[in-house]
Amino acid sequence: MTDSPAITRLLTPKADLGAALIETIPAPAAAPGSIRLRLDRFALTTNNITYAAFGEAMRYWDFFPTGRPDHGHMPVWGFAEVEASDVDGIAPGERFYGYFPIATRIVMQPGRVTERGFYDQAEHRLPLVSAYNQYTRCTADPVWSPALENAQMLIRPLFITSFVLADYLADNGWFGAARLVISSASAKTAYGAAFCLAGLADRPELIGLTSRANRGFTEALGLYDRVVTYDELDGIAADRPTTYVDFSGDDGLRARVHGHFGPGLVHDCLVGSAANTAPLDRTLAAGAALPGPAPVMFFAPVQIRKRNADWGGAEFTRRFNLDQTRFMTAATTGGDPWIRIEEARGLGAAARIIRALHDGSADPRAGHVVLPAAGSEPV
Known part of the structure; x- marks a missing residue:
């Protein structure tokens, strides 16, 4: 060379x-x-x-x-x-x-x-x-085409996390929750997960947490049962078992979630860090010091390996490609695409x-x- x-x-x-x-x-x-x-x-x-x-x-x-x-x-x-x-x-x-x-x-x-x-x-x-x-x-x-390269590289790396996260939550029985509270709900990976969850039977209630600036966009997605701004968190009734699905990584928000839901918080799933760029070990240590469940880092390759063993690699790929195509179509087409x-x-x-x-x-x-x-x- x-x-x-x-x-x-x-x-x-x-x-x-x-x-x-x-x-x-x-x-x-x-x-x-x-x-x-x-x-x-x-x-x-x-x-x-x-x-x-x-x-x-x-x-x-x-x-x-x-x-x-x-x-x-x-x-x-x-x-x-x-x-x-x-x-x-x-x-x-x-x-x-x-x-x-x-x-x-x-x-x-x-x-x-x-x-x-x-x-x-x-x-x-x-x-x-x-x-x-x-x-x-x-x-x-099989899913590549020159005209779709931009959409593919934007969506595929995010949606693999969305798809596998939704499967992980369902595979674990929602950790006993009747409600999922998803932070940074306007983020593409977060609403990709909501897209995968929205059509499932017997799923928990989906609540999207977002900023006031992004509330309109997040509601217009039509993927969450409710959209709540961060300053309205205390208005969510703490009346049922809740799993927190955290795409923000915000330590202050995590403390508020733990304090508000109290013993009703059954699982804290840390997925992303949209609002916190502190080292991961610091975020996990701060979360572990709170009352209730310590945050658990979600790592998609672990669930992928499990499903490759459960389903076989070809079946995992088939299911992922099917949902990815549906999401890509929903997200990038129409008069007002996501x-x-x-x-x-x-x-x-x-x-x-x-x-x-x-x-x-x-x-x-x-x-x-x-x-x-x-x-x-x-x-």
């Missing part, structure tokens, strides 16, 4: 997850058995802020080392094209979907190459969760989107897609 051109990358200061450092560095030396990919486009959502917030505890920072101890690579989902290859079965010009750093290019060491795709088997990635190391060859992906896809160009634009997502000022309807190579100027 020939030497690669320079790489422009966006790094996240671990002390300020809404900030960004954009720099251009020499490409790593080309090694036998490696490929070079050019990142063509990627999605940015609050899910990426969660990756950063949980970067140490869940080892998300470890996937793409930066060489800077105080800065990490915020992972994103996107599409990349092979620029050069020294690997049999992977040709220049092929397109792959997967988990990438925010950078114009990346060098990988493929292994387990099949018609479906490959796994990056760089030594530092071998101990990490294998689902994030898998790259799908677009021509072998997700309005917005393309931006360059890593400078990516930095501005990250700041808005981190600060909670981003429009919940916006589905942000970044084309990194164009206008990758420092900010």
Whole structure:
């Protein structure tokens, strides 16, 4: 493989997850058995802020080392094209979907190459969760189409969590709850879970918690039985067993939920961190000090492994693809879609989107897609 051109990358200061450092560095030396990919486009959502917030505890920072101890690579989902290859079965010009750093290019060491795709088997990635190391060859992906790439990379990484979370709650009998209270209810992963839950028979009542600014949008989704703003929390009757499904990670809100529902709170499920970028261990420790159930971190790969064993991989994929197609259609079509896809160009634009997502000022309807190579100027 020939030497690669320079790489422009966006790094996240671990002390300020809404900030960004954009720099251009020499490409790593080309090694036998490696490929070079050019990142063509990627999605940015609050899910990426969660990756950063949980970067140490869940080892998300470890996937793409930066060489800077105080800065990490915020992972994103996107599409990349092979620029050069020294690997049999992977040709220049092929397109792959997967988990990438925010950078114009990346060098990988493929292994387990099949018609479906490959796994990056760089030594530092071998101990990490294998689902994030898998790259799908677009021509072998039954749900891929060029026209739907933006929708796919926005929705698929979020909706896999939504789908598996809904299954996890049902699989555990709702933890004995007759009500689910879902925070950050306007977030795409949260209402994706509500979408999966809404049509289930004998499900608990679904209450969406959101800000006053996002109340109208959240009600218009039509997925929650009730939408309640954060300042109205005390108006929810504490009259039945309740499971808290937390996409916000807000310590103050968690304390209010525990205090209000008291012994009626039967389970506290921590899914995301839209409103809290403190380290995960600090959030879990603060929650454990509260009366009632300690928060339990939901990790989708664990439930995926369980269902692959229960159903088989093919059946899991069939069920997921069916619901994903239904959700993608509901979310992106019609005169007033839930997700309005917005393309931006360059890593400078990516930095501005990250700041808005981190600060909670981003429009919940916006589905942000970044084309990194164009206008990758420092900010």
